Amino acid sequence: MPSHPSLFVIQGRDQGTKFELEDGTVGLGRDSANPIQLHDTEVSRRHAEVRRDGVALTLTDLGSSNGTYVNGHRIDTHALASGDRVQIGGTLMLFTGPGENVADLSDKIDIVPPRAQGAEGSRILRAMSHQESSQLFNFNEAEGASPWLARARSNLQVMYRTALAVSHTLDIDQLLARILQLIFEWVEADRGCVLLYDAETKELTPKSRRTRQGIDPEEKLSISKTILDYVRMRNEGVLTSDAREDDRWNPAMSIMQLGVREAICVPMQGRYDVVGIIYIDTSVTPQRMLQTGSANKFTEDHLKLMIAIGHQAALAVEDTRYYSAMVQAERLAAIGQTIAMLSHHIKNILQGIRGGSYLIELGLSSHDETVVRKGWDMVDRNQNKISGLVMDMLTFSKEREPEPVPSDMNKLAQEVVELMRSRAGELNVALELRLDEHMPTLIFDPEALHRGVLNIVTNAIDACERREDGRVEVATEYLPATALVRVTVSDNGGGIPPEDQDKIFNIFVSTKGGRGTGLGLPVSQKIVKEHGGQIQLESQVGVGSRFIIEIPAVTGEAAGPTPQSVSQTHAS
Secondary structure (H helix, E strand, O other): OOOOOEEEEEEOOOOOOEEEOOOEEEEEEOOOOOOEEOOOOOOOOOOEEEEEEOOEEEEEEOOOOOOEEEOOEEEOEEEOOOOOEEEEOOEEEEEEOOOOOOOOOOOOOOOOOHHHOHHHOOOOOOOOOHHHHHHHHOOOHHHOOOHHHHHHHHHHHHHHHHHHHHHOOOOHHHHHHHHHHHHHHHOOOOEEEEEEEOOOOOOEEEEEEEEOOOOOOOOOOOOOHHHHHHHHHHOOOEEEEOHHHOOOOOOOOHHHHOOOOEEEEEEEEOOOOEEEEEEEEEOOOHHHHHHHOOOOOOOHHHHHHHHHHHHHHHHHHHHHHHHHHHHHHHHHHHHHHHHHHHHHHHHHHHHHHHHHHHHHHHHHHHOOHHHHHHHHHHHHHHHHHHHHHHHHHHHHHOOOOOOOEEEOHHHHHHHHHHHHHHHHHHOOOEEEEEOOOOOEOEEEOHHHHHHHHHHHHHHHHHHOOOOOOOEEEEEEEEEOOOOEEEEEEEEOOOOOOHHHHOOOOOOOOOOOHHHOOOOHHHHHHHHHHHOOOEEEEEEEOOOEEEEEEEEEOOEOOOOOEOOOOOOOOOOO
16 A cells, blocks of 8 residues: 655654645644644744645745755755655755555565475575675785776775675764774874764764874864865865965965865765765874875875765764664654553543442442442452553563572462452353363462463453353463473453454554553563563454463472362363
């Protein structure tokens, strides 16, 4: 199904917010009357509008004071294309066009199993690791290749290693430090730094700095504003060699005053905009000039390479910022979903408590003990609900290591059944228990597993609520051959449709509608996984469901049948 076109805020006060664009005209601005309201003081009240006509979308500036920009260019009207970056005030948004249906290629591509390949099956001739592939760039002068080829291979290796560096980190500070480290390996620079544009002030801010070994790292790095302004205004890389002989600089400029002999300064050009600047420089002493006969360390090849490196680094910075915005959007969405789901469930519980309190007050005023008892039952039932909800929230929200102690799985199952017997009786559901009489004493966390089994039994009973012959069975089984212990909860409720079976262990997914929190099964799965086990589901619509809990059967030194382990069946 085609997706809606949208504007996703990747920079600004509303970072992480996604606005879907419906048919018709959608206004953008600071005023709350706009369908897309931006909390940005640099945005006009009615700043711009997007007009959607089928697939085509047009962005129009509405005479705003600060203008509307697409891909760095000011526009009056612009036909939006997927990937466009829309700048409104201090807010930067990424436009994503309407999606298209993806063709089903399953009938055109067939993955053949090994046995079906027969004698003509594929043979692996050579396998190569990632490290081996990088040796492509190693050059041996004895091979007799030309100096041009050697230089080309060297530059290709530089770009290859730069690409690897930017692809292996999502931390901007680590990324920039690694980029400078690689630059210093390839270029004989004395000092270098990376500056990024601040999202709020649009000013260049130093983010990473490096000096060559032997240079005082505490020495202050003074950068010529003349060079920075030149690169910023022209969006061009600059190579300077003895500024006193360069016609571009006059004696009053800072590059002359600082006495910088050589420098390379390049823009970090991203997909649509410049995100920062990389600067390196060096100074040459008169003694070195006499020794080498030349003061130049930097060449035009170095400049070309630095421009390419700046572009790679800029793409990585943009990707990192976009990823951060996506993470924030997912976090905000998760928080909103959590609040909505829990608020709805807590509201239902409070209504139950309020109704019970009313009956208690009514019974007390009329001295009717029956009414008081009925009201108290309602309050008590909802108190148990809120207690269970809080415990599920605590269990799911924090990581914990099980606290295993010698325990009896049969006793745990008995306690769960006894606890739920009254609930099953209210719904006219038969609750049965079948225990393995050969169950040994095992090592597990009884408190945690009790909660995990309880949630599944509760769901099973609720699933049988509308069945006249509702039945739930809880069974334990010790499997010494596979060193497993199994707790099975079976019901003859409505069953779970196949399309929902993969979702029921997701948080806030409930088959009970408004009565469920969607926390029970995720909590049970988390507890079982903490014990190194798993939960399996077998379900058929109209027949019922079967949840199978399996955990490793860890026995203690005094393993053996427990006195309470007897085969028994209870029905309510």
